[in-house]
Amino acid sequence: MTEEIIVAKDVKLLVDKRDVDDRVEVSLKLNDKHNCRLHWGLSRSAGAEWKAPSHVLWPAGSISFGEEAVQTPFSIQNGSNRITITIDRKPDFSFMNFALYYPESDTWVNNQGKNFQIKLAERQKSTVSPDVILKEEIKDRKPLFESDYDISTEGRLLVAVAREGEDLYFTLVSDINTPLVLHWGVALKSPFEWILPPSSMRPAGTKEFDEKAVQTAFAFDSGMNRLSMHFSAKDAPVGIPFALYLKDDDLWLSNKGQNFYVPVMELLQEKKISGPPPLERLAREIVQAEMGRNSWTLMHRFNLCHDLLDRAGSDADGLALIFVWMRYSFLRQLDWQRHYNTKPSELSHAQDRLTLKLARIHISEHRSRDFVRLIMSTLGRGGEGQRIRDEILHIMHRHRIKEVAGHFMEEWHQKLHNNTTPDDIVICEAYLAFLRGNGDQELFYRTLEAGGVTRERLESFERPIRTSPDFLPHLKDALIHDFENYLRLLRSVHSGTDLETAAGAADYIIDYEMRGPLQKIFQYRADSTVPVLKIAGSISELRRFLKEKLNSDRNDGRVRDMIYLDLALEEYLRVVVERNIHLYTDRDELIEIISLVLRNQRYSYDNFELTECDRHWQRLTALPR
Structure with missing residues (x-):
C-alpha cells in the first residue's frame, strides 16, 4: 500500500507499507537529495505520547533522541533519499509519527507543528461493548454508583459499585487494548487519604507498591480489561482512590490530571447529592474537583467544564447545574487558585476552547441557547493571554521600574506572571484611580473594594500583593496612558461582556446596517444628557440585527463573538435604565421604556411566556389612554 505525503513545496514523501510475517515494513522515498534525517517515534493512538522504538528496530545510522524518538539518516539509493523501517506488528503501537530535520540548515519540517503520521495497523478492539461487560459483572446486584470515563485517546473506563446483601462489589471494565494494572489505596478517615487497603479487600495477586498503595492486575482478554473485588459493607472505607498503569508502556493514566476516586461511604449513607443518576454523577464530579486538595485554578475549572458539557448534552438540568457552578466561580465563591501557577496563555486557551464549544452548542441545540448565554455571561472570552505577561514587563522596562521585591508593581507583576484572574481588572482600575488622584491610596483601596477585591484578598494571593502603590509624579501621565491600554487588554481576556x-x-x-446603531451607542455613552429612550432604541435596533444573524450563522467563532456583543448590549441597557429610571415620571415615556425593555428580553430569551407578555403589552399600549 503506497501513499504520498506532501511535506513541503515541491517535496514529496512516498510511503510504502507491506506485511512481512508478523511485522510491517515501511519504505520511505523522499524526492529531495539534501542531507536529511527522519525524526520518528511510535504511539498507541493518534494523539498519544511518542515512544522510541526498541533498539532492534533501528535502521543503520540511527541515534537516540531521548525516550520519545530516534533520528535516522536518509541514504541516497537510485537517485532518491530512502529509508526502510521494519516494525513489530503489535497492538501496542498503531501509529508512526515523524518530522524531517535538515542538519545543514538546522531546519525542521513538521507539518506546521502537528507532525506527520503513518497509520501502521488498526488496533483490535473488542467486539463487545464495555457497557455490556459491566452489566454482566453487576448481574442482579443493586447498583449504587456508575461512572464512565473517557481516558485521553486510549479508550473508556467504566466503574461501578453494587450491593448484594451485606457485600459491596467494586467493578472496573475498560476497552483500553493493553493489559492494565490498578494502582489503588483506600481513604479511611478523610477523602484526601491514600493508605494501604486491608488484606481482606485485596484480590488475589495484589502486590504492595509502597507504604500507601497496592497494585492489582486486570484480567485481559480479547481487547477487554476487567477487574472486580468485593468486601463487607460494614468494613467499607470512606473511598477508594486509584490510577491506571500500563506496565508494557510504563504509562500512567489518570482522570484529567487527578486521581480517580469512588466515594464508597457516601454511597451507603443518605444521599447528600440527589437527582437522576447522570445529574448526580455530574454534581459529584464537580464537588470532588472543587473540594479536593488537588491543584486547582480557573484553567482547570474551565477545562473540566468543557469536558462535562459533553455529559450534560442538551439536558436542561445538567446545563443549569453547570451555570450555577460557573456563576459561583464568577462571584468569587470558589477558589481561583490553589497550589498551581497558570500561564496567561494557558488560561486564555482554556477560555477559548470552552467558549467556542458553547458557541457550537448554541448553533446545534436550539433548546439549550438560554443556558449557553447564561454560562457565557460568567466567562471571559480568552484571546491574547500571553500579552498580559509580556505587556506588564514592557511597561516596567519602558519607565525603568525595577523588578525589585517589596514594591507594588513587582508584586503585581509576579501575580500576573503566575496566575492572572479577573481580579487584575479591578487592580488595574484601582491603580488608574490612584494615579489620577495624585497618589491617593485611600482611593486605591476604595476602588478595589467597590470591585470586590479587599486588602485581605490581595494579601491572600499565592503571589501576595502586600505593598501599597508608589506615586511617581513625573510618570503620572505616561503610566495612565499605558495602563488604560493594559486595562483594555485585561478586559479582552477576562471580561467577555x-x-x-x-x-x-x-x-x-x-x-453597514449594524454599524449605524453601534456608532450611536458609543456616541451616547459619552453624553449623559441623551434620553434613555434614544439609547434603548439604538440598542434594540442593533440587537434585532444580531438576533437575525445568530439564528442563521453556523460559524462557531462568529457566533461566539456575536453572543458576547449581545450580552454586553443587554448589560449596558440594564445599567442605563437602572441609572436613569427615577428621572422619568411621564407616563407615556415610562410605557415606551417598558416596551423596549420587554422587547430586549425577548431578544435574550425567546420563549412562549415572554412572547405572550409582549403581545398583551402591545395590545394594552394601543388602547386609548
Whole structure:
C-alpha cells in the first residue's frame, strides 16, 4: 500500500507499507537529495505520547533522541533519499509519527507543528461493548454508583459499585487494548487519604507498591480489561482512590490530571447529592474537583467544564447545574487558585476552547441557547493571554521600574506572571484611580473594594500583593496612558461582556446596517444628557440585527463573538435604565421604556411566556389612554 505525503513545496514523501510475517515494513522515498534525517517515534493512538522504538528496530545510522524518538539518516539509493523501517506488528503501537530535520540548515519540517503520521495497523478492539461487560459483572446486584470515563485517546473506563446483601462489589471494565494494572489505596478517615487497603479487600495477586498503595492486575482478554473485588459493607472505607498503569508502556493514566476516586461511604449513607443518576454523577464530579486538595485554578475549572458539557448534552438540568457552578466561580465563591501557577496563555486557551464549544452548542441545540448565554455571561472570552505577561514587563522596562521585591508593581507583576484572574481588572482600575488622584491610596483601596477585591484578598494571593502603590509624579501621565491600554487588554481576556471589548472583537461581523446603531451607542455613552429612550432604541435596533444573524450563522467563532456583543448590549441597557429610571415620571415615556425593555428580553430569551407578555403589552399600549 503506497501513499504520498506532501511535506513541503515541491517535496514529496512516498510511503510504502507491506506485511512481512508478523511485522510491517515501511519504505520511505523522499524526492529531495539534501542531507536529511527522519525524526520518528511510535504511539498507541493518534494523539498519544511518542515512544522510541526498541533498539532492534533501528535502521543503520540511527541515534537516540531521548525516550520519545530516534533520528535516522536518509541514504541516497537510485537517485532518491530512502529509508526502510521494519516494525513489530503489535497492538501496542498503531501509529508512526515523524518530522524531517535538515542538519545543514538546522531546519525542521513538521507539518506546521502537528507532525506527520503513518497509520501502521488498526488496533483490535473488542467486539463487545464495555457497557455490556459491566452489566454482566453487576448481574442482579443493586447498583449504587456508575461512572464512565473517557481516558485521553486510549479508550473508556467504566466503574461501578453494587450491593448484594451485606457485600459491596467494586467493578472496573475498560476497552483500553493493553493489559492494565490498578494502582489503588483506600481513604479511611478523610477523602484526601491514600493508605494501604486491608488484606481482606485485596484480590488475589495484589502486590504492595509502597507504604500507601497496592497494585492489582486486570484480567485481559480479547481487547477487554476487567477487574472486580468485593468486601463487607460494614468494613467499607470512606473511598477508594486509584490510577491506571500500563506496565508494557510504563504509562500512567489518570482522570484529567487527578486521581480517580469512588466515594464508597457516601454511597451507603443518605444521599447528600440527589437527582437522576447522570445529574448526580455530574454534581459529584464537580464537588470532588472543587473540594479536593488537588491543584486547582480557573484553567482547570474551565477545562473540566468543557469536558462535562459533553455529559450534560442538551439536558436542561445538567446545563443549569453547570451555570450555577460557573456563576459561583464568577462571584468569587470558589477558589481561583490553589497550589498551581497558570500561564496567561494557558488560561486564555482554556477560555477559548470552552467558549467556542458553547458557541457550537448554541448553533446545534436550539433548546439549550438560554443556558449557553447564561454560562457565557460568567466567562471571559480568552484571546491574547500571553500579552498580559509580556505587556506588564514592557511597561516596567519602558519607565525603568525595577523588578525589585517589596514594591507594588513587582508584586503585581509576579501575580500576573503566575496566575492572572479577573481580579487584575479591578487592580488595574484601582491603580488608574490612584494615579489620577495624585497618589491617593485611600482611593486605591476604595476602588478595589467597590470591585470586590479587599486588602485581605490581595494579601491572600499565592503571589501576595502586600505593598501599597508608589506615586511617581513625573510618570503620572505616561503610566495612565499605558495602563488604560493594559486595562483594555485585561478586559479582552477576562471580561467577555465589556461593551468596548465585545464590540472590538465582533467588529469584523458588523455590516453597514449594524454599524449605524453601534456608532450611536458609543456616541451616547459619552453624553449623559441623551434620553434613555434614544439609547434603548439604538440598542434594540442593533440587537434585532444580531438576533437575525445568530439564528442563521453556523460559524462557531462568529457566533461566539456575536453572543458576547449581545450580552454586553443587554448589560449596558440594564445599567442605563437602572441609572436613569427615577428621572422619568411621564407616563407615556415610562410605557415606551417598558416596551423596549420587554422587547430586549425577548431578544435574550425567546420563549412562549415572554412572547405572550409582549403581545398583551402591545395590545394594552394601543388602547386609548
